[in-house]
Amino acid sequence: MRKNTLARPAAPIRAVIYVRISQDRTGAHLGVDRQREDCEALAERNGWDVVEVYVDNDVSAYSGKPRPGYRRMLADLDQGKATAVIVWHTDRLHRSLVELEAYINLADARGVTTHTVQAGELDLATPSGRWMARMLGSAARYESEHKGERVARARQQKAKSGAWGGGIRPFGWGMPTGETRTKVDRKTGEETEVPVLDTTKLVPEEAAAIETGHDILLSGGSIRAWVKWLTDKGLTTTRGNPITTTEARDMLLRPRNAGIAVYRGEEIGRGAWEPIVDEAHHRAVVAILTNPARRTTPGTTPRWFGSGIYRCGIDGCTKTLKCTKAGGANRPSYRCPTQHGGGRRADKLDQYIEDLIIERLSQDDAHELLLPDPDDVDVAALQVESEQIRRRLTDLAAMFGARKIDMAQFTEGSDTARAQLDGITQQMTRAATKDPLVDLVGVPDVRAAWKTLVLDRRRAVLRALLDVTVRPARPGRMPDGGYFDYSTIDYDWKRGRG
Structure with a gap:
C-alpha cells in the first residue's frame, strides 16, 4: 500500500548582493545605496534569501586595484555560502576580461547563477550565457578604455590651460x-x-x-x-x-x-x-x-657668519673654524677642531670682517668687483633648443611604445638627447646664476642693505670676496686699549683690489 507523504517546500535560494561605484566624490555612498535597494527588490520578488551584501565604494573595476569586497565574495562563494549573485549590472561586477574568466570558472564549479537588475539572468553554465557575459564584459572594457582616453585628453588640456586639477591650491x-x-x-x-x-x-x-x-x-x-x-x-x-x-x-x-x-x-x-x-x-x-654633488644633509645650520669659512693659521693648519662655547667660555668663540691655539671671540671677529666687506662695497669702484655677465649665452635660443630636445624624448618614447624602434635604439637616442639637455641646462644655469654681490653694489646705504640679507646670503658674499685666516693672538692689552688682537686676522681679497 502506497504511503501518502506531503511534499516538503523547496528551500529558498541563498543569494549575495555585490554593489560597486568607481568614484564617490562626496563620500555619501548614494550610488551604492541605490544599487543595493534595486538588488534587494529583485531578491524579494524572487523569494530569495540575501545572506550577505558586499560593497566596494569608490573603487574601479577597470584600474586593476584590489577590490576587498569582491575578493571576500569570491572566497565565500568558493566555500558554498550562496548559489546566486545579484548585481545591478554586469559592469558593476567586471570590467576586466581576466577577472570575468576567473569568475566564470568559479560559478561553473560551484553552481552559482548570476542575476542582474538591468540585464536579467546570466546562465554561466551554458555556452550562450558565457558568450553573453563575455560580450557584456568586452563592451564594458571598451567603455572604460574610451572614457579613459577622453578623461586623459581632458586632463591634458586642463593642465595646459592652467586650470587646477583639484586638491591643494598651488602656493603662488x-x-x-x-x-x-x-x-x-x-x-x-x-x-x-x-x-x-x-x-x-x-x-x-x-x-x-x-x-x-x-x-x-x-x-x-x-x-x-x-x-x-x-x-x-x-x-x-x-x-x-x-x-x-x-x-x-x-x-x-x-x-x-x-x-x-x-x-x-x-x-x-x-x-x-x-x-x-x-x-x-x-x-x-x-x-x-638636483646636482648630485649638492649636500642634502648638511647637519646643523650655521648660526655664525664665519663658521666653516674662516681658516686656522696656526702652524700651517688650514682647517675651518667652528663657533662653540667650549672650555667654559661665556661667549661663543671660533676654534680649530684640532683644539690648538685657543679661541677668538665670535662677535668681535665677525663684526671686523663684516665691516671690511661693507667698507669695500661702499667705495666708488665697487662695481669692478662684480662678475661679468655671460653675454655669450643666448638664453632664448637655448630655451627653444631645450623644448625641441624634450619633444624628441617624447617622440622616442612614443616610437618605442609603438614598437617602431627597439630598446637599444630607444636607449641610445634617449641618452644622446639627455646629454644635450644637460649641457643646455648648464649654460642656462650659468646665465641665470646671480652674483651674491649684486644686491649690495651701487645701493645708497650698503650697511642698511647688508642688514636686510639673511645669514646665508651674507655668508655667500663672504665666500665670494674674502679668504680669512686666523693666527694665534698675542696676550695682554692691545694698543687700542682692548684685548682683541686684530693684527693676527689675515685676509685676502678674491676679487679686484682691497
Missing part, C-alpha cells in the same frame, strides 16, 4: 573670483560654501616669496635660509601649516613657476597662467637642487 596662485561653490565633507556630509579660486592668477605675496627663494638659491644661499625667511614673514603652506625644507624644495622645483605645463610628470609646453620666474632662472634652480 589662486586669487578669489568672487564666486562660491558648495563643498561636501566626505565624512560628515556637511555642506559649506567656499570661494572659487582662479589658479591662473598670482597671489602677490606668495609669488614674491617664490621669487625670493630663487634669488637666495641663485646667489649661493640654501633652502634652509629660504625656509627661515618664509617663517620670519609668517608665510605658511596653502593649508596653513609651517613650510618645511622638503616642501620648500618641491615648491622651487615646480615647472609651473616658469609657466611650463606638466602632465603625468612630463612637460607638455607652455601653460596659460602667469609665470612667477622666467625659464632660465627656473632651470638654473632645478640644476642646483
Whole structure:
C-alpha cells in the first residue's frame, strides 16, 4: 500500500548582493545605496534569501586595484555560502576580461547563477550565457578604455590651460573670483560654501616669496635660509601649516613657476597662467637642487657668519673654524677642531670682517668687483633648443611604445638627447646664476642693505670676496686699549683690489 507523504517546500535560494561605484566624490555612498535597494527588490520578488551584501565604494573595476569586497565574495562563494549573485549590472561586477574568466570558472564549479537588475539572468553554465557575459564584459572594457582616453585628453588640456586639477591650491596662485561653490565633507556630509579660486592668477605675496627663494638659491644661499625667511614673514603652506625644507624644495622645483605645463610628470609646453620666474632662472634652480654633488644633509645650520669659512693659521693648519662655547667660555668663540691655539671671540671677529666687506662695497669702484655677465649665452635660443630636445624624448618614447624602434635604439637616442639637455641646462644655469654681490653694489646705504640679507646670503658674499685666516693672538692689552688682537686676522681679497 502506497504511503501518502506531503511534499516538503523547496528551500529558498541563498543569494549575495555585490554593489560597486568607481568614484564617490562626496563620500555619501548614494550610488551604492541605490544599487543595493534595486538588488534587494529583485531578491524579494524572487523569494530569495540575501545572506550577505558586499560593497566596494569608490573603487574601479577597470584600474586593476584590489577590490576587498569582491575578493571576500569570491572566497565565500568558493566555500558554498550562496548559489546566486545579484548585481545591478554586469559592469558593476567586471570590467576586466581576466577577472570575468576567473569568475566564470568559479560559478561553473560551484553552481552559482548570476542575476542582474538591468540585464536579467546570466546562465554561466551554458555556452550562450558565457558568450553573453563575455560580450557584456568586452563592451564594458571598451567603455572604460574610451572614457579613459577622453578623461586623459581632458586632463591634458586642463593642465595646459592652467586650470587646477583639484586638491591643494598651488602656493603662488589662486586669487578669489568672487564666486562660491558648495563643498561636501566626505565624512560628515556637511555642506559649506567656499570661494572659487582662479589658479591662473598670482597671489602677490606668495609669488614674491617664490621669487625670493630663487634669488637666495641663485646667489649661493640654501633652502634652509629660504625656509627661515618664509617663517620670519609668517608665510605658511596653502593649508596653513609651517613650510618645511622638503616642501620648500618641491615648491622651487615646480615647472609651473616658469609657466611650463606638466602632465603625468612630463612637460607638455607652455601653460596659460602667469609665470612667477622666467625659464632660465627656473632651470638654473632645478640644476642646483638636483646636482648630485649638492649636500642634502648638511647637519646643523650655521648660526655664525664665519663658521666653516674662516681658516686656522696656526702652524700651517688650514682647517675651518667652528663657533662653540667650549672650555667654559661665556661667549661663543671660533676654534680649530684640532683644539690648538685657543679661541677668538665670535662677535668681535665677525663684526671686523663684516665691516671690511661693507667698507669695500661702499667705495666708488665697487662695481669692478662684480662678475661679468655671460653675454655669450643666448638664453632664448637655448630655451627653444631645450623644448625641441624634450619633444624628441617624447617622440622616442612614443616610437618605442609603438614598437617602431627597439630598446637599444630607444636607449641610445634617449641618452644622446639627455646629454644635450644637460649641457643646455648648464649654460642656462650659468646665465641665470646671480652674483651674491649684486644686491649690495651701487645701493645708497650698503650697511642698511647688508642688514636686510639673511645669514646665508651674507655668508655667500663672504665666500665670494674674502679668504680669512686666523693666527694665534698675542696676550695682554692691545694698543687700542682692548684685548682683541686684530693684527693676527689675515685676509685676502678674491676679487679686484682691497
